Amino acid sequence: MDATFDRPRQRPLHPVNAFLVSATVTLFLGALLSDLAYAMSYQVQWTNFASWSIAAGLLSGGVVLVFALVGLRHADRHGGRYLSYCLILLATWVLGFINAMMHAKDAWAVMPEGLILSAIVLLLACLAAWMGLSNFRIGYVP
Amino acid sequence: MKRPVSWAVAGFAVLLAACGNDASLSQQDPANVGPKPVLPEQQRGLIPNMTIASPAQWGDQRPAVPRGYVIAAIATDLRIPRQSLVLPNGDILVAEGKGGGAPKLTPKDLIAGFILAKGNSSVKGGDRLTLLRDGNGDGIYENRSVFAENLNAPYGLALIGNQLYVANQDALVRFDYIEGQTRATGAPVKVTDLPSQINHHWTKSLTASADGRFLYVGIGSNSNITERGMIAEVDRAMVWQVDAQTGAHKPYATGLRNPTALAIQPGTDVLWAVVNERDELGPDVPPDYLTSVREGGFYGWPFSYWGQNVDPRVRPQDPQKVASAIAPDYSLGAHVAPLGVAFSVSAMGGEFADGVFVGERGSWNRDKPVGYKVVFVPFRDGRPAGPPVDFVSGFRGTDGKTRGRPVGVSVDPRGALIVADDLSNTLWRVTPAR
Numbered sequence: 042m043d044a045t046f047d048r049p050r051q052r053p054l055h056p057v058n059a060f061l062v063s064a065t066v067t068l069f070l071g072a073l074l075s076d077l078a079y080a081m082s083y084q085v086q087w088t089n090f091a092s093w094s095i096a097a098g099l100l101s102g103g104v105v106l107v108f109a110l111v112g113l114r115h116a117d118r119h120g121g122r123y124l125s126y127c128l129i130l131l132a133t134w135v136l137g138f139i140n141a142m143m144h145a146k147d148a149w150a151v152m153p154e155g156l157i158l159s160a161i162v163l164l165l166a167c168l169a170a171w172m173g174l175s176n177f178r179i180g181y182v183p
Numbered sequence: 184m185k186r187p188v189s190w191a192v193a194g195f196a197v198l199l200a201a202c203g204n205d206a207s208l209s210q211q212d213p214a215n216v217g218p219k220p221v222l223p224e225q226q227r228g229l230i231p232n233m234t235i236a237s238p239a240q241w242g243d244q245r246p247a248v249p250r251g252y253v254i255a256a257i258a259t260d261l262r263i264p265r266q267s268l269v270l271p272n273g274d275i276l277v278a279e280g281k282g283g284g285a286p287k288l289t290p291k292d293l294i295a296g297f298i299l300a301k302g303n304s305s306v307k308g309g310d311r312l313t314l315l316r317d318g319n320g321d322g323i324y325e326n327r328s329v330f331a332e333n334l335n336a337p338y339g340l341a342l343i344g345n346q347l348y349v350a351n352q353d354a355l356v357r358f359d360y361i362e363g364q365t366r367a368t369g370a371p372v373k374v375t376d377l378p379s380q381i382n383h384h385w386t387k388s389l390t391a392s393a394d395g396r397f398l399y400v401g402i403g404s405n406s407n408i409t410e411r412g413m414i415a416e417v418d419r420a421m422v423w424q425v426d427a428q429t430g431a432h433k434p435y436a437t438g439l440r441n442p443t444a445l446a447i448q449p450g451t452d453v454l455w456a457v458v459n460e461r462d463e464l465g466p467d468v469p470p471d472y473l474t475s476v477r478e479g480g481f482y483g484w485p486f487s488y489w490g491q492n493v494d495p496r497v498r499p500q501d502p503q504k505v506a507s508a509i510a511p512d513y514s515l516g517a518h519v520a521p522l523g524v525a526f527s528v529s530a531m532g533g534e535f536a537d538g539v540f541v542g543e544r545g546s547w548n549r550d551k552p553v554g555y556k557v558v559f560v561p562f563r564d565g566r567p568a569g570p571p572v573d574f575v576s577g578f579r580g581t582d583g584k585t586r587g588r589p590v591g592v593s594v595d596p597r598g599a600l601i602v603a604d605d606l607s608n609t610l611w612r613v614t615p616a617r
Contacts (some may be wrong), residue, residue, distance in 0.1 A: 083498040085412045092289045142229045145291040147410040147463060150227065150496040 054173050058108050061101045062170045068098035069137065069166045073159040080156055088151055091159065092144045099137050102166065105173075106130045126172045133165040211516045211553050213570055215467045220514035222489060226465040232550045236302035239584035241607055246587065247577035248613050251533070254575065257317075257324040257601075258610040262309030264603040265386065266444070266523070266591035267610065268340035272362050275315040275324065275601060277610055278591075281308030282336030282352035282385030288411070299547060302585070304606050310334045312349065314365050315610070322614065331358060331367040339389025339445070341398060343427055350387035350400055353379035355425060374398075375430035378418040381405045384459075386522075390445040391427070393452050398425040399435060401442030401456060408461045408496045409485045420484045422456065422476060438482035438508060444524040444591065446539070448475070448565065457521035457541055458511070460488055462548040470514035471521055473541060473560060473567065483508035513567040518546035519554035523592035523603070527559070530598030532615040538562040540574060540600055542589040555579040557589050557602055575602055575613060587611075 054062065072094040079087035109127045140158040144151050214221040248254045258264075261279055268276045287293050311334060316326035331349075339350035347360040349371065356371035377387050377400060384403025391398050404420035405411050422442055424435035441459040448455055454476040460469045461484070469488035481504060483490065485497045490510035493500070515521055523542030527535055538561040543554035555578040558571035578587040587604040589611075594600055602611040 085410055088410075089288050092291065096290045139229065141290070145289070146227065146496075147406070147408045148496045149498040150408075150463070 055108075058105060059174060061105045061108075062173050065098050065102040065105060065133075066163070066166045066170045068094045068101065069133075069159065069163040072098065072140075073156075073163050076151075076156040076159045080152060083149075085148060088144065088148070088155075091151075091155070092141070095137060095141045095144055095159070095162075098162075098166070099134065099141060102130070102134050102137060105169075106134050109173075122172070126169060129165055129169045129172065133162055133169055136165065137162045211519075212467065215470060216514050216516045217570060218513050218567060220470050220489070220516075222469065222492060223465060223467045225468060225495075227463050231463050231548055232466055233298070233547055234550055234552050235298060235547055236545065236552070236555075236579070236585035236588065236606070237583060238302065238304075238606055239580075239582075239586050241586045241609075244577070244580070244586060246575045246589075246602075246611060247573075248575055249535075249573075251616055252613055253616050254611055254613045255322060256609045257322075257612045258313070258315055258327060259608065261313060261603075261608045261610060262306050262311070263304060263605050264313075264591070264608060264610055265338050265605055266340055266388075267593045267601045267603055268342060269593050269595045269601065270342060270360075270362070273317065273320075273595065273597065274363075274365075275593075275595075275610070276330060276340055276347075277313045277315065277603065278337040278340055278349065279309030279311055279313060280334065280336035280338065280352075282338075283382055284385075285381045285383045285405075285411075302547060302588075302606075304608055306608055308336060310336060312337060312340075312367075316365070322612070324612075326365070328365045330365065331371065334371070336385055338386045339400065341389045341391040343391045343395040343398075346427070348374065348389060348391070348398055348427070350377065350389040352382055352385040352387060353377055355387070355389070355398065355400060355430070373430075374427070375425055375432055377423075378402055381411060381415055383407075383411060383415075384419075384441045386441075386443055388443055388445045388456075390447055390454070392454075393447050396427060398427050399423065399445050399454055400425055400432075401439070401445050403441035403443070403459075404484060407463065408494060410496075416485070422454070424478075435478055436476045436480045436482065438480075438484045438486075438504075439476070440484040442476075443522045444542075445476075446524050446526055449526050449528075451565070453565075455524060455526075455539070457515070457524045458482070459520055459522075460517070461485075461494065462518070464494070465517070466549045466551075467517050470511075470517050471519050472511040473513045473515055473521070473524065473539065474511035477509065480509045481507050482511060489514075513560060515541060515543065515558070515560075515571065516553055518549045520544040520546060521554075522590040523557075525592045525594045525600070527600075528594055528596050528598070530596065530615075531594070531600065532598065534561065534572070535559050535574065538567075540592045540594065541571070542592040542602060544588045544590050544605070545579065545585070552579060555585065555588065557592060557600070574600070575611065578604070578606075 075091035388401035545555035
């Protein structure tokens with residue numbers, strides 16, 4: 042049998058899912074930029090912005106994660122890289138949650154851990170989005 | 184049973200985790216109390232320690248007082264009583280109200296506000312002064328009238344001659360007062376505006392100088408530790424000296440995070456204050472304190488606490504201010520939340536004749552609750568001498584339920600301690616048993 046017929050059936054990410062993946066990246070990017078602005082200016086409004094951006098990123102990222110986990114039903118069709126996608130999403134959300142609690146500390150107590158976490162979470166979110174949006178073309182199939 | 188409520192902030196998530204049973208009550212390490220407290224290292228996990236009061240009714244129970252003293256509720260169903268004033272004829276004025284309403288700026292503000300409210304009375308603040316009278320001296324205050332209403336979260340009270348001064352959350356006002364009066368004759372006259380933007384800590388404490396020329400107004404900070412920005416702290420965390428006649432004012436002492444009650448030491452001109460220190464630095468640090476207040480003195484907030492202990496959460500830092508910070512006189516212990524202070528009189532009797540009473544509303548930012556009682560700090564030669572002694576306790580029962588939270592205290596010179604309780608909305612009176 043020709044091996045090409047065994048390739049998992051691939052579909053693009055559902056538009057809603059794609060929208061949320063992109064939003065998550067944008068929100069976590071906003072958090073990192075706000076953290077940088079706070080670190081450079083000591084103006085607390087920036088850390089407030091970061092807190093809300095992270096909260097919203099967790100909301101959108103949480104929905105993406107749920108979609109991805111639902112898709113695990115078809116993991117056999119998707120192949121091993123789908124599992125990686127799910128794990129990276131999960132890591133993004135868990136570290137994002139820890140980052141949210143870090144940002145609930147008052148004033149400069151957020152620093153420097155909050156800034157570092159924001160950078161890591163953004164990197165993970167970008168990686169997940171890349172996997173979800175480009176090469177694998179997998180995810181929740183409605 | 185104790186119900187520690189952990190809190191976490193993320194997105195719109197709330198973590199409410201009920202942990203194990205712990206019947207042990209609120210014991211403080213004596214090393215953390217007194218004139219030279221041990222200050223443990225700062226610590227703060229990912230989630231701050233939290234144990235929120237779980238309110239219950241008093242029923243037949245009463246707060247506990249030392250042998251030889253009796254306690255009675257002289258007014259119930261008040262509307263958030265915070266401070267009281269014993270008038271020359273023995274009548275008692277009670278300030279009832281609840282101010283604040285600072286905007287919620289972060290997800291944390293939303294969640295913390297929701298959780299902390301569980302430990303408070305749900306009654307709406309009265310925005311009024313209630314007058315209580317015991318006509319025949321039997322200890323029952325049978326007459327009760329509303330002295331003034333439609334105030335704005337009144338808190339501090341002081342009488343100078345025929346003028347009754349009331350510190351609303353936004354202004355210092357005055358009423359004419361003639362002995363025996365049960366109702367104000369007119370609307371109050373404004374003496375001066377008080378800082379009221381945001382009003383994170385809204386209570387404005389008040390006392391009058393011994394000669395009646397000045398009033399002292401305690402103004403709390405606008406944040407826990409500058410998380411609302413440095414600009415919000417202009418004119419905050421300080422005690423003002425206000426000219427009683429003109430309303431002219433100046434900062435008298437600064438760096439006092441939340442000076443919730445003030446008193447003049449009898450026979451002197453010395454101002455004393457109890458101050459609530461910052462949260463989220465650990466269960467035993469920094470101490471809430473009782474201190475004499477030096478004119479022009481700086482007491483550390485926000486840059487440092489208890490002298491030169493730097494708070495790393497404040498940016499930009501100010502090493503010069505830190506170097507100038509005065510260490511307070513007497514640690515009451517971290518998180519006990521003192522909201523009342525009053526000097527005793529000899530008529531209180533025995534070991535409670537010389538010293539101050541301090542009402543401690545009780546902690547939230549601590550696994551094992553502390554405070555929730557009125558303590559007596561004995562004095563000798565005009566200075567605190569010795570560890571605090573429980574004077575009114577049992578607000579937090581052995582069952583872990585909280586039946587009351589003691590706040591403002593005042594002393595009736597004829598020998599009674601008046602304690603406002605802003606959870607059960609009661610005014611308690613403790614007297615030597617006769």
